[in-house]
Amino acid sequence: MNSLFELSPKVQEIKKVLTDFVEFECIPAEQVYHAQTKIGKDRWNYVPPVIEELKIKARKLGLWNFFLPKYYKEGPGFTNLEYAVLCEIIGRSHLAPEATNTAAPDTGNMEVLAKYGNEEQKEQWLKPLMEGKIRSAFAMTEPGVASSDATNIELSIVRDGDEYVLNGRKWWISGAGDPRCAVYVVMGKTDPKNKLIHKQQSIILVPANTKGITIVRPMMVFGYDDAPHGHMEIDFDNVRVPAKNIVLGEGRGFEIMQGRLGPGRIHHCMRSIGMAERALEYHILRLTDPKKRAFGKLLGEHGTAMDTVCQSRLEIDQARLLVLTAAARMDKEGPKKAMKEIAMAKVIVPQMTLNVLDRAIQVHGGAGVSQVFPLANMYAMMRTLRIADGPDEVHRRQIARDEMKRANTLRSHYERRAKL
Amino acid sequence: MNSLFELSPKVQEIKKVLTDFVEFECIPAEQVYHAQTKIGKDRWNYVPPVIEELKIKARKLGLWNFFLPKYYKEGPGFTNLEYAVLCEIIGRSHLAPEATNTAAPDTGNMEVLAKYGNEEQKEQWLKPLMEGKIRSAFAMTEPGVASSDATNIELSIVRDGDEYVLNGRKWWISGAGDPRCAVYVVMGKTDPKNKLIHKQQSIILVPANTKGITIVRPMMVFGYDDAPHGHMEIDFDNVRVPAKNIVLGEGRGFEIMQGRLGPGRIHHCMRSIGMAERALEYHILRLTDPKKRAFGKLLGEHGTAMDTVCQSRLEIDQARLLVLTAAARMDKEGPKKAMKEIAMAKVIVPQMTLNVLDRAIQVHGGAGVSQVFPLANMYAMMRTLRIADGPDEVHRRQIARDEMKRANTLRSHYERRAKL
């Protein structure tokens, strides 16, 4: 591993078990999963059985819920840094997160419930989620506004007696296609005229089977629909839920969302490192494949092809170090103080992974863009990460502003020096 | 247009008609086409009627077969440069090439037949192709070898009396999914042991309904199957065709392929410029969309967003100039002399178009990667162009070698100078 820090023997042991599970259970199950996925409308009504089998195995091996750091009583007791190391391995297979109950958006929703939910909410939703019995979705993005600015959201949440009534349209509700998805964590506005624009929003728990909810269509990512998980567009038409379903109270939505997104962003980054490493493995294998000789040489004997391996290694290792640093800072000073490190990882990692994937695709020729390798599918999913949870531009601006804040201190320092 | 050359009044007039046709017939028909495309296996048995309607309109307007330059008696009489200008407009809609009978791979196949076919072959295949009555496919790439080196292909073509017998596997046979596809132009080896490695190959015409042909599966491109056109994997198992179906004679395959690929590559580039321009239009519209304000400004009022428009303009215009130069050189000196210019365009244009598309996708957020805009689909198709017809690496090597050939002349020149 990295020479800058040490893993405890316990984590080293779990890492080994996890690696075997991902390499020899999850990855081989990927093709089974695709084969078991149905065609047409049935895609959304049926969960490939192999995933439930993997969950049983993972739980038996103690590979479960790692995402919830030791600062929560419900979690298995790892630091964020330890989870980062494990999560990279999980990221190698798209089945491993669900198999180990560390899949988005459930993880973020579980963190919200663990951190902000009351006991009743925890009992009703957190418990079955922690046990992998149900799944959940997070409904924030809306089709009609610029979602890079979270204050733009418009879904209305109006109190009516003991209930709240929701009206509006959401899209990119990941996981809402899954028949096991039981609850939506919905962000909307309870007080749209509040002059404090970060107090207008609230978050409320909406059972998926509530009347007035219509799944309009799955959003496609490039040509993939990611069924049965799905990224759904959903209409809320006079959807009524008990008033007690509000989380933390009216006007706390923005605050909860921020608490949710920080760790969520970094989890995506951790997994992406694993995906990049797997892509680099395919890349190396292709360059050394004796059947793929061109112009009398292995592909990797052409200097430029070999150099692409170097470039990917350079980019992966730097990006991983950013992710680990952000995780370590979260451990030492909490997620808020690590906002800049998280933003930096959020900007670098998806683009790095796309670069690594694109190079791997290129050396595979037609096979690279097709269903023969998982590279194109990974590329499509990764491309959304430059947009989801705040597009690159928003994070870049935050990083730049944070740097620019140093200007006054620097100016004093330089002026003092100039006087010497 | 560009100030370096003038278009004849005739071409200017046709350009205007063509622009209207693409903008107000083809582009609006795109959603109709997708809606008419069937689900499941029927995708491959049914052609959306809207495309045949467009063909009728285009032919009435005289927008037909522009691709075949005036050096062929069958063509409508344009230079390559003139076609480049028109083809950019055609490239704006993925329906326009077929609507105007300038779609790959038919165009390349028609050029092969026009240039190398005998009269019987022309009568049987070129004529209906020129009239848009049938479609065709080109079968070169194979799954088992490194296709970047065309000498690697292995499909065997063995003479047996009055017939040839084909055995082997091909994939990425674009257009072979279409029920109207009547003929495959197949490259294989008639003389695999010939020491002259460019004399081993032959090209033969194979009717699509010949016994022994099995369509194994459609190859997916980032989740898209491009039905009913399709990019098929096909098995040839003792496929027998009349000996007269060979083109130009045994051992001429490599030569024909090279004659075919040059213009084909540049046609792809021409269309790509149009696709890039359309993507830039979406980009500009999004940045100025009053509904998409973030942090109190239009997206385009953020400096970095506006700068992405500048970058795309810079890249598009430079790439277009390369394409036009290659076309003009083909007109002046023939395709062989223009090989370097074609290679340069082939390297630059797809990557440029991907860059332009990627920037456009980013400003559209989730809508950009989805079915809401055509950008992600364009991206996927364009990504294959860095691989098809020779991957970037092969063309880059050719360009570098061409430059390096100047070394001796330069050395003499510099030595002469040093003696002054």
Place this chain on the structure above:
Amino acid sequence: MNSLFELSPKVQEIKKVLTDFVEFECIPAEQVYHAQTKIGKDRWNYVPPVIEELKIKARKLGLWNFFLPKYYKEGPGFTNLEYAVLCEIIGRSHLAPEATNTAAPDTGNMEVLAKYGNEEQKEQWLKPLMEGKIRSAFAMTEPGVASSDATNIELSIVRDGDEYVLNGRKWWISGAGDPRCAVYVVMGKTDPKNKLIHKQQSIILVPANTKGITIVRPMMVFGYDDAPHGHMEIDFDNVRVPAKNIVLGEGRGFEIMQGRLGPGRIHHCMRSIGMAERALEYHILRLTDPKKRAFGKLLGEHGTAMDTVCQSRLEIDQARLLVLTAAARMDKEGPKKAMKEIAMAKVIVPQMTLNVLDRAIQVHGGAGVSQVFPLANMYAMMRTLRIADGPDEVHRRQIARDEMKRANTLRSHYERRAKL
């Protein structure tokens, strides 16, 4: 040359003569020039004789004043496009511009005088400049303000009877180090309170030996002072010049500057293409140098090294096409209409040339950054072109804004289409 246009036989002939002159007279003279340049303060008092010898040769060969396009009676009668082709050759040697009397800043100053000067001013300054008898400088940039915004300049020009009095500080006054520099074209403010901020400026002609002028120091470019030409910082302390020295009248300074900069920018770009081509020649020669073998191969036999040649070729050819397009548009529609094309060339060409130079430097190892090859010196001079005559950022913003202006038209077009 390029296949998109033809050169007249006359220009082709001159191009040949010019090429020989640059290759076998100017380039061999470069080392002579450096050897003749003095050390210490004498650097600024002495002009290496070889340059005057080259001027005599050039003039005899008819290689003189090409820069002034045929739209001026004083010029030799070439179009901007023809000059672009010739100017690329001139750009190959840093001595060739002065040798052919096409060196900045004289060319810009001569254009100003030809276009805006009255007969007396032309007689006094334009005539000897056109004959290469004196040199001149252009004084615009100031150390105390952000020079990317030309409205910021502060040097004051105050009318006092029959004279104007100048007070202020200028720097980067290129050519002011040369003992032959006889006149400064100075931009300052005659009306700093005018609400029309583009009417505050005037341009005035100041003899270099006027009292009150102090040359403060040469500005270094990286470690080069470019003596005896120089880029001087100059103090103007109550400098008095006759009122008749004003060009075109008070308040016309901004307008003149804009007329001056357009062609000037594109001339720099034209020359840069030639510099890039020369760098690529060194690059190729190094890669094929039999004495520079590493790890058992010529440098150019390493795949990645060869690929850098391809990359440079791709970038040079695209950039050249932009420059030629801008020149052709200036010919067809005048410099104002060509502002966008000029801006595009101004953004692309210096960065391209830096890239090409940097690659050439890298393959030369230590020799590349040193005095052994002209590459590092070229790099330093070229680096200033991303800043001079408007930094990249200003031109990029202009290009982006120009594109964004299409938004409304595009919107109508798309809306019309959506209704079909």
Place this chain on the structure above:
Amino acid sequence: MNSLFELSPKVQEIKKVLTDFVEFECIPAEQVYHAQTKIGKDRWNYVPPVIEELKIKARKLGLWNFFLPKYYKEGPGFTNLEYAVLCEIIGRSHLAPEATNTAAPDTGNMEVLAKYGNEEQKEQWLKPLMEGKIRSAFAMTEPGVASSDATNIELSIVRDGDEYVLNGRKWWISGAGDPRCAVYVVMGKTDPKNKLIHKQQSIILVPANTKGITIVRPMMVFGYDDAPHGHMEIDFDNVRVPAKNIVLGEGRGFEIMQGRLGPGRIHHCMRSIGMAERALEYHILRLTDPKKRAFGKLLGEHGTAMDTVCQSRLEIDQARLLVLTAAARMDKEGPKKAMKEIAMAKVIVPQMTLNVLDRAIQVHGGAGVSQVFPLANMYAMMRTLRIADGPDEVHRRQIARDEMKRANTLRSHYERRAKL
């Protein structure tokens, strides 16, 4: 600092003292140093007194010889990781390395003597070097061969009785211009016909005043000669030294060189991080300078300008993490095991620093490329680091090869998995 590891209180304290010394002693002394540097030939005979004053201060503060890690009895007892943290601060000023006796090439030469020298050699050369009483140079690179491949060197070292006789030419002998430079560590060939090409070389200590040594010229770096330090070309003409001056024995040269270069490369990288941070400070100060407003805004209020700050931060932090990782691995497993990490830092850090400097230069306009700020000088010196101690290409190849070595293991792993 970084959250992945902790510094001991002792190092934290020293870091504070060092920071004050660099910020308020070394940086203010830079202009004094330049003012004290002589003009013309005297540049090479005179050492600006301010540097010796700084050395006295540094030694009093205990800021001395940090470079020699605790694995040597002569060193002050820091780990490589601790030195990396301190060295970044030292790198902020080009005077600080010499002031703290941590300047190249002395550091590398001291490591060679400490590791491979015998007691007599240590007494004669290591002791005065450790005390800052003399300086030294390292003579490896030669003008006539491709120096990227160290086996190419040709200087001959021939045994003649009790002496060795040296003949050959070296260049880029950094520090040989300094009048205090007392000894050259010279690499040459004692056995040029040995079939083991890594056994041909030896390293020998040559007093600078030995007869037969001629300093031919200083090599310029982008116009800078870096006097009095200098990067000299030196002729060795029958230079005779005692046989006991050989280090470790004949044929050990390559081995010593490799032991020397590893740490030397990483020291350059450590310092570069500090240089990049200082450049970013200038960058931020310029963007917020109230006197540098353009188009009505601070430079930093233009979105694209602000984004360049973000980009530099992203690149610096990632590169620093690579450097720290390499240092930590050297501590844990020794320099040989850290070769890949060192190579990665060596590839990334100089290019990163050049990027950061180039962005800083651009926002400073003309001042950026000039003597007004240290940025251009830093750029020039940094540019040599992509060439010195092995050019990028060599390290990239090493990194790629190291990755490719995993191919067989990966293949077994993937094949095992495919069988599941």
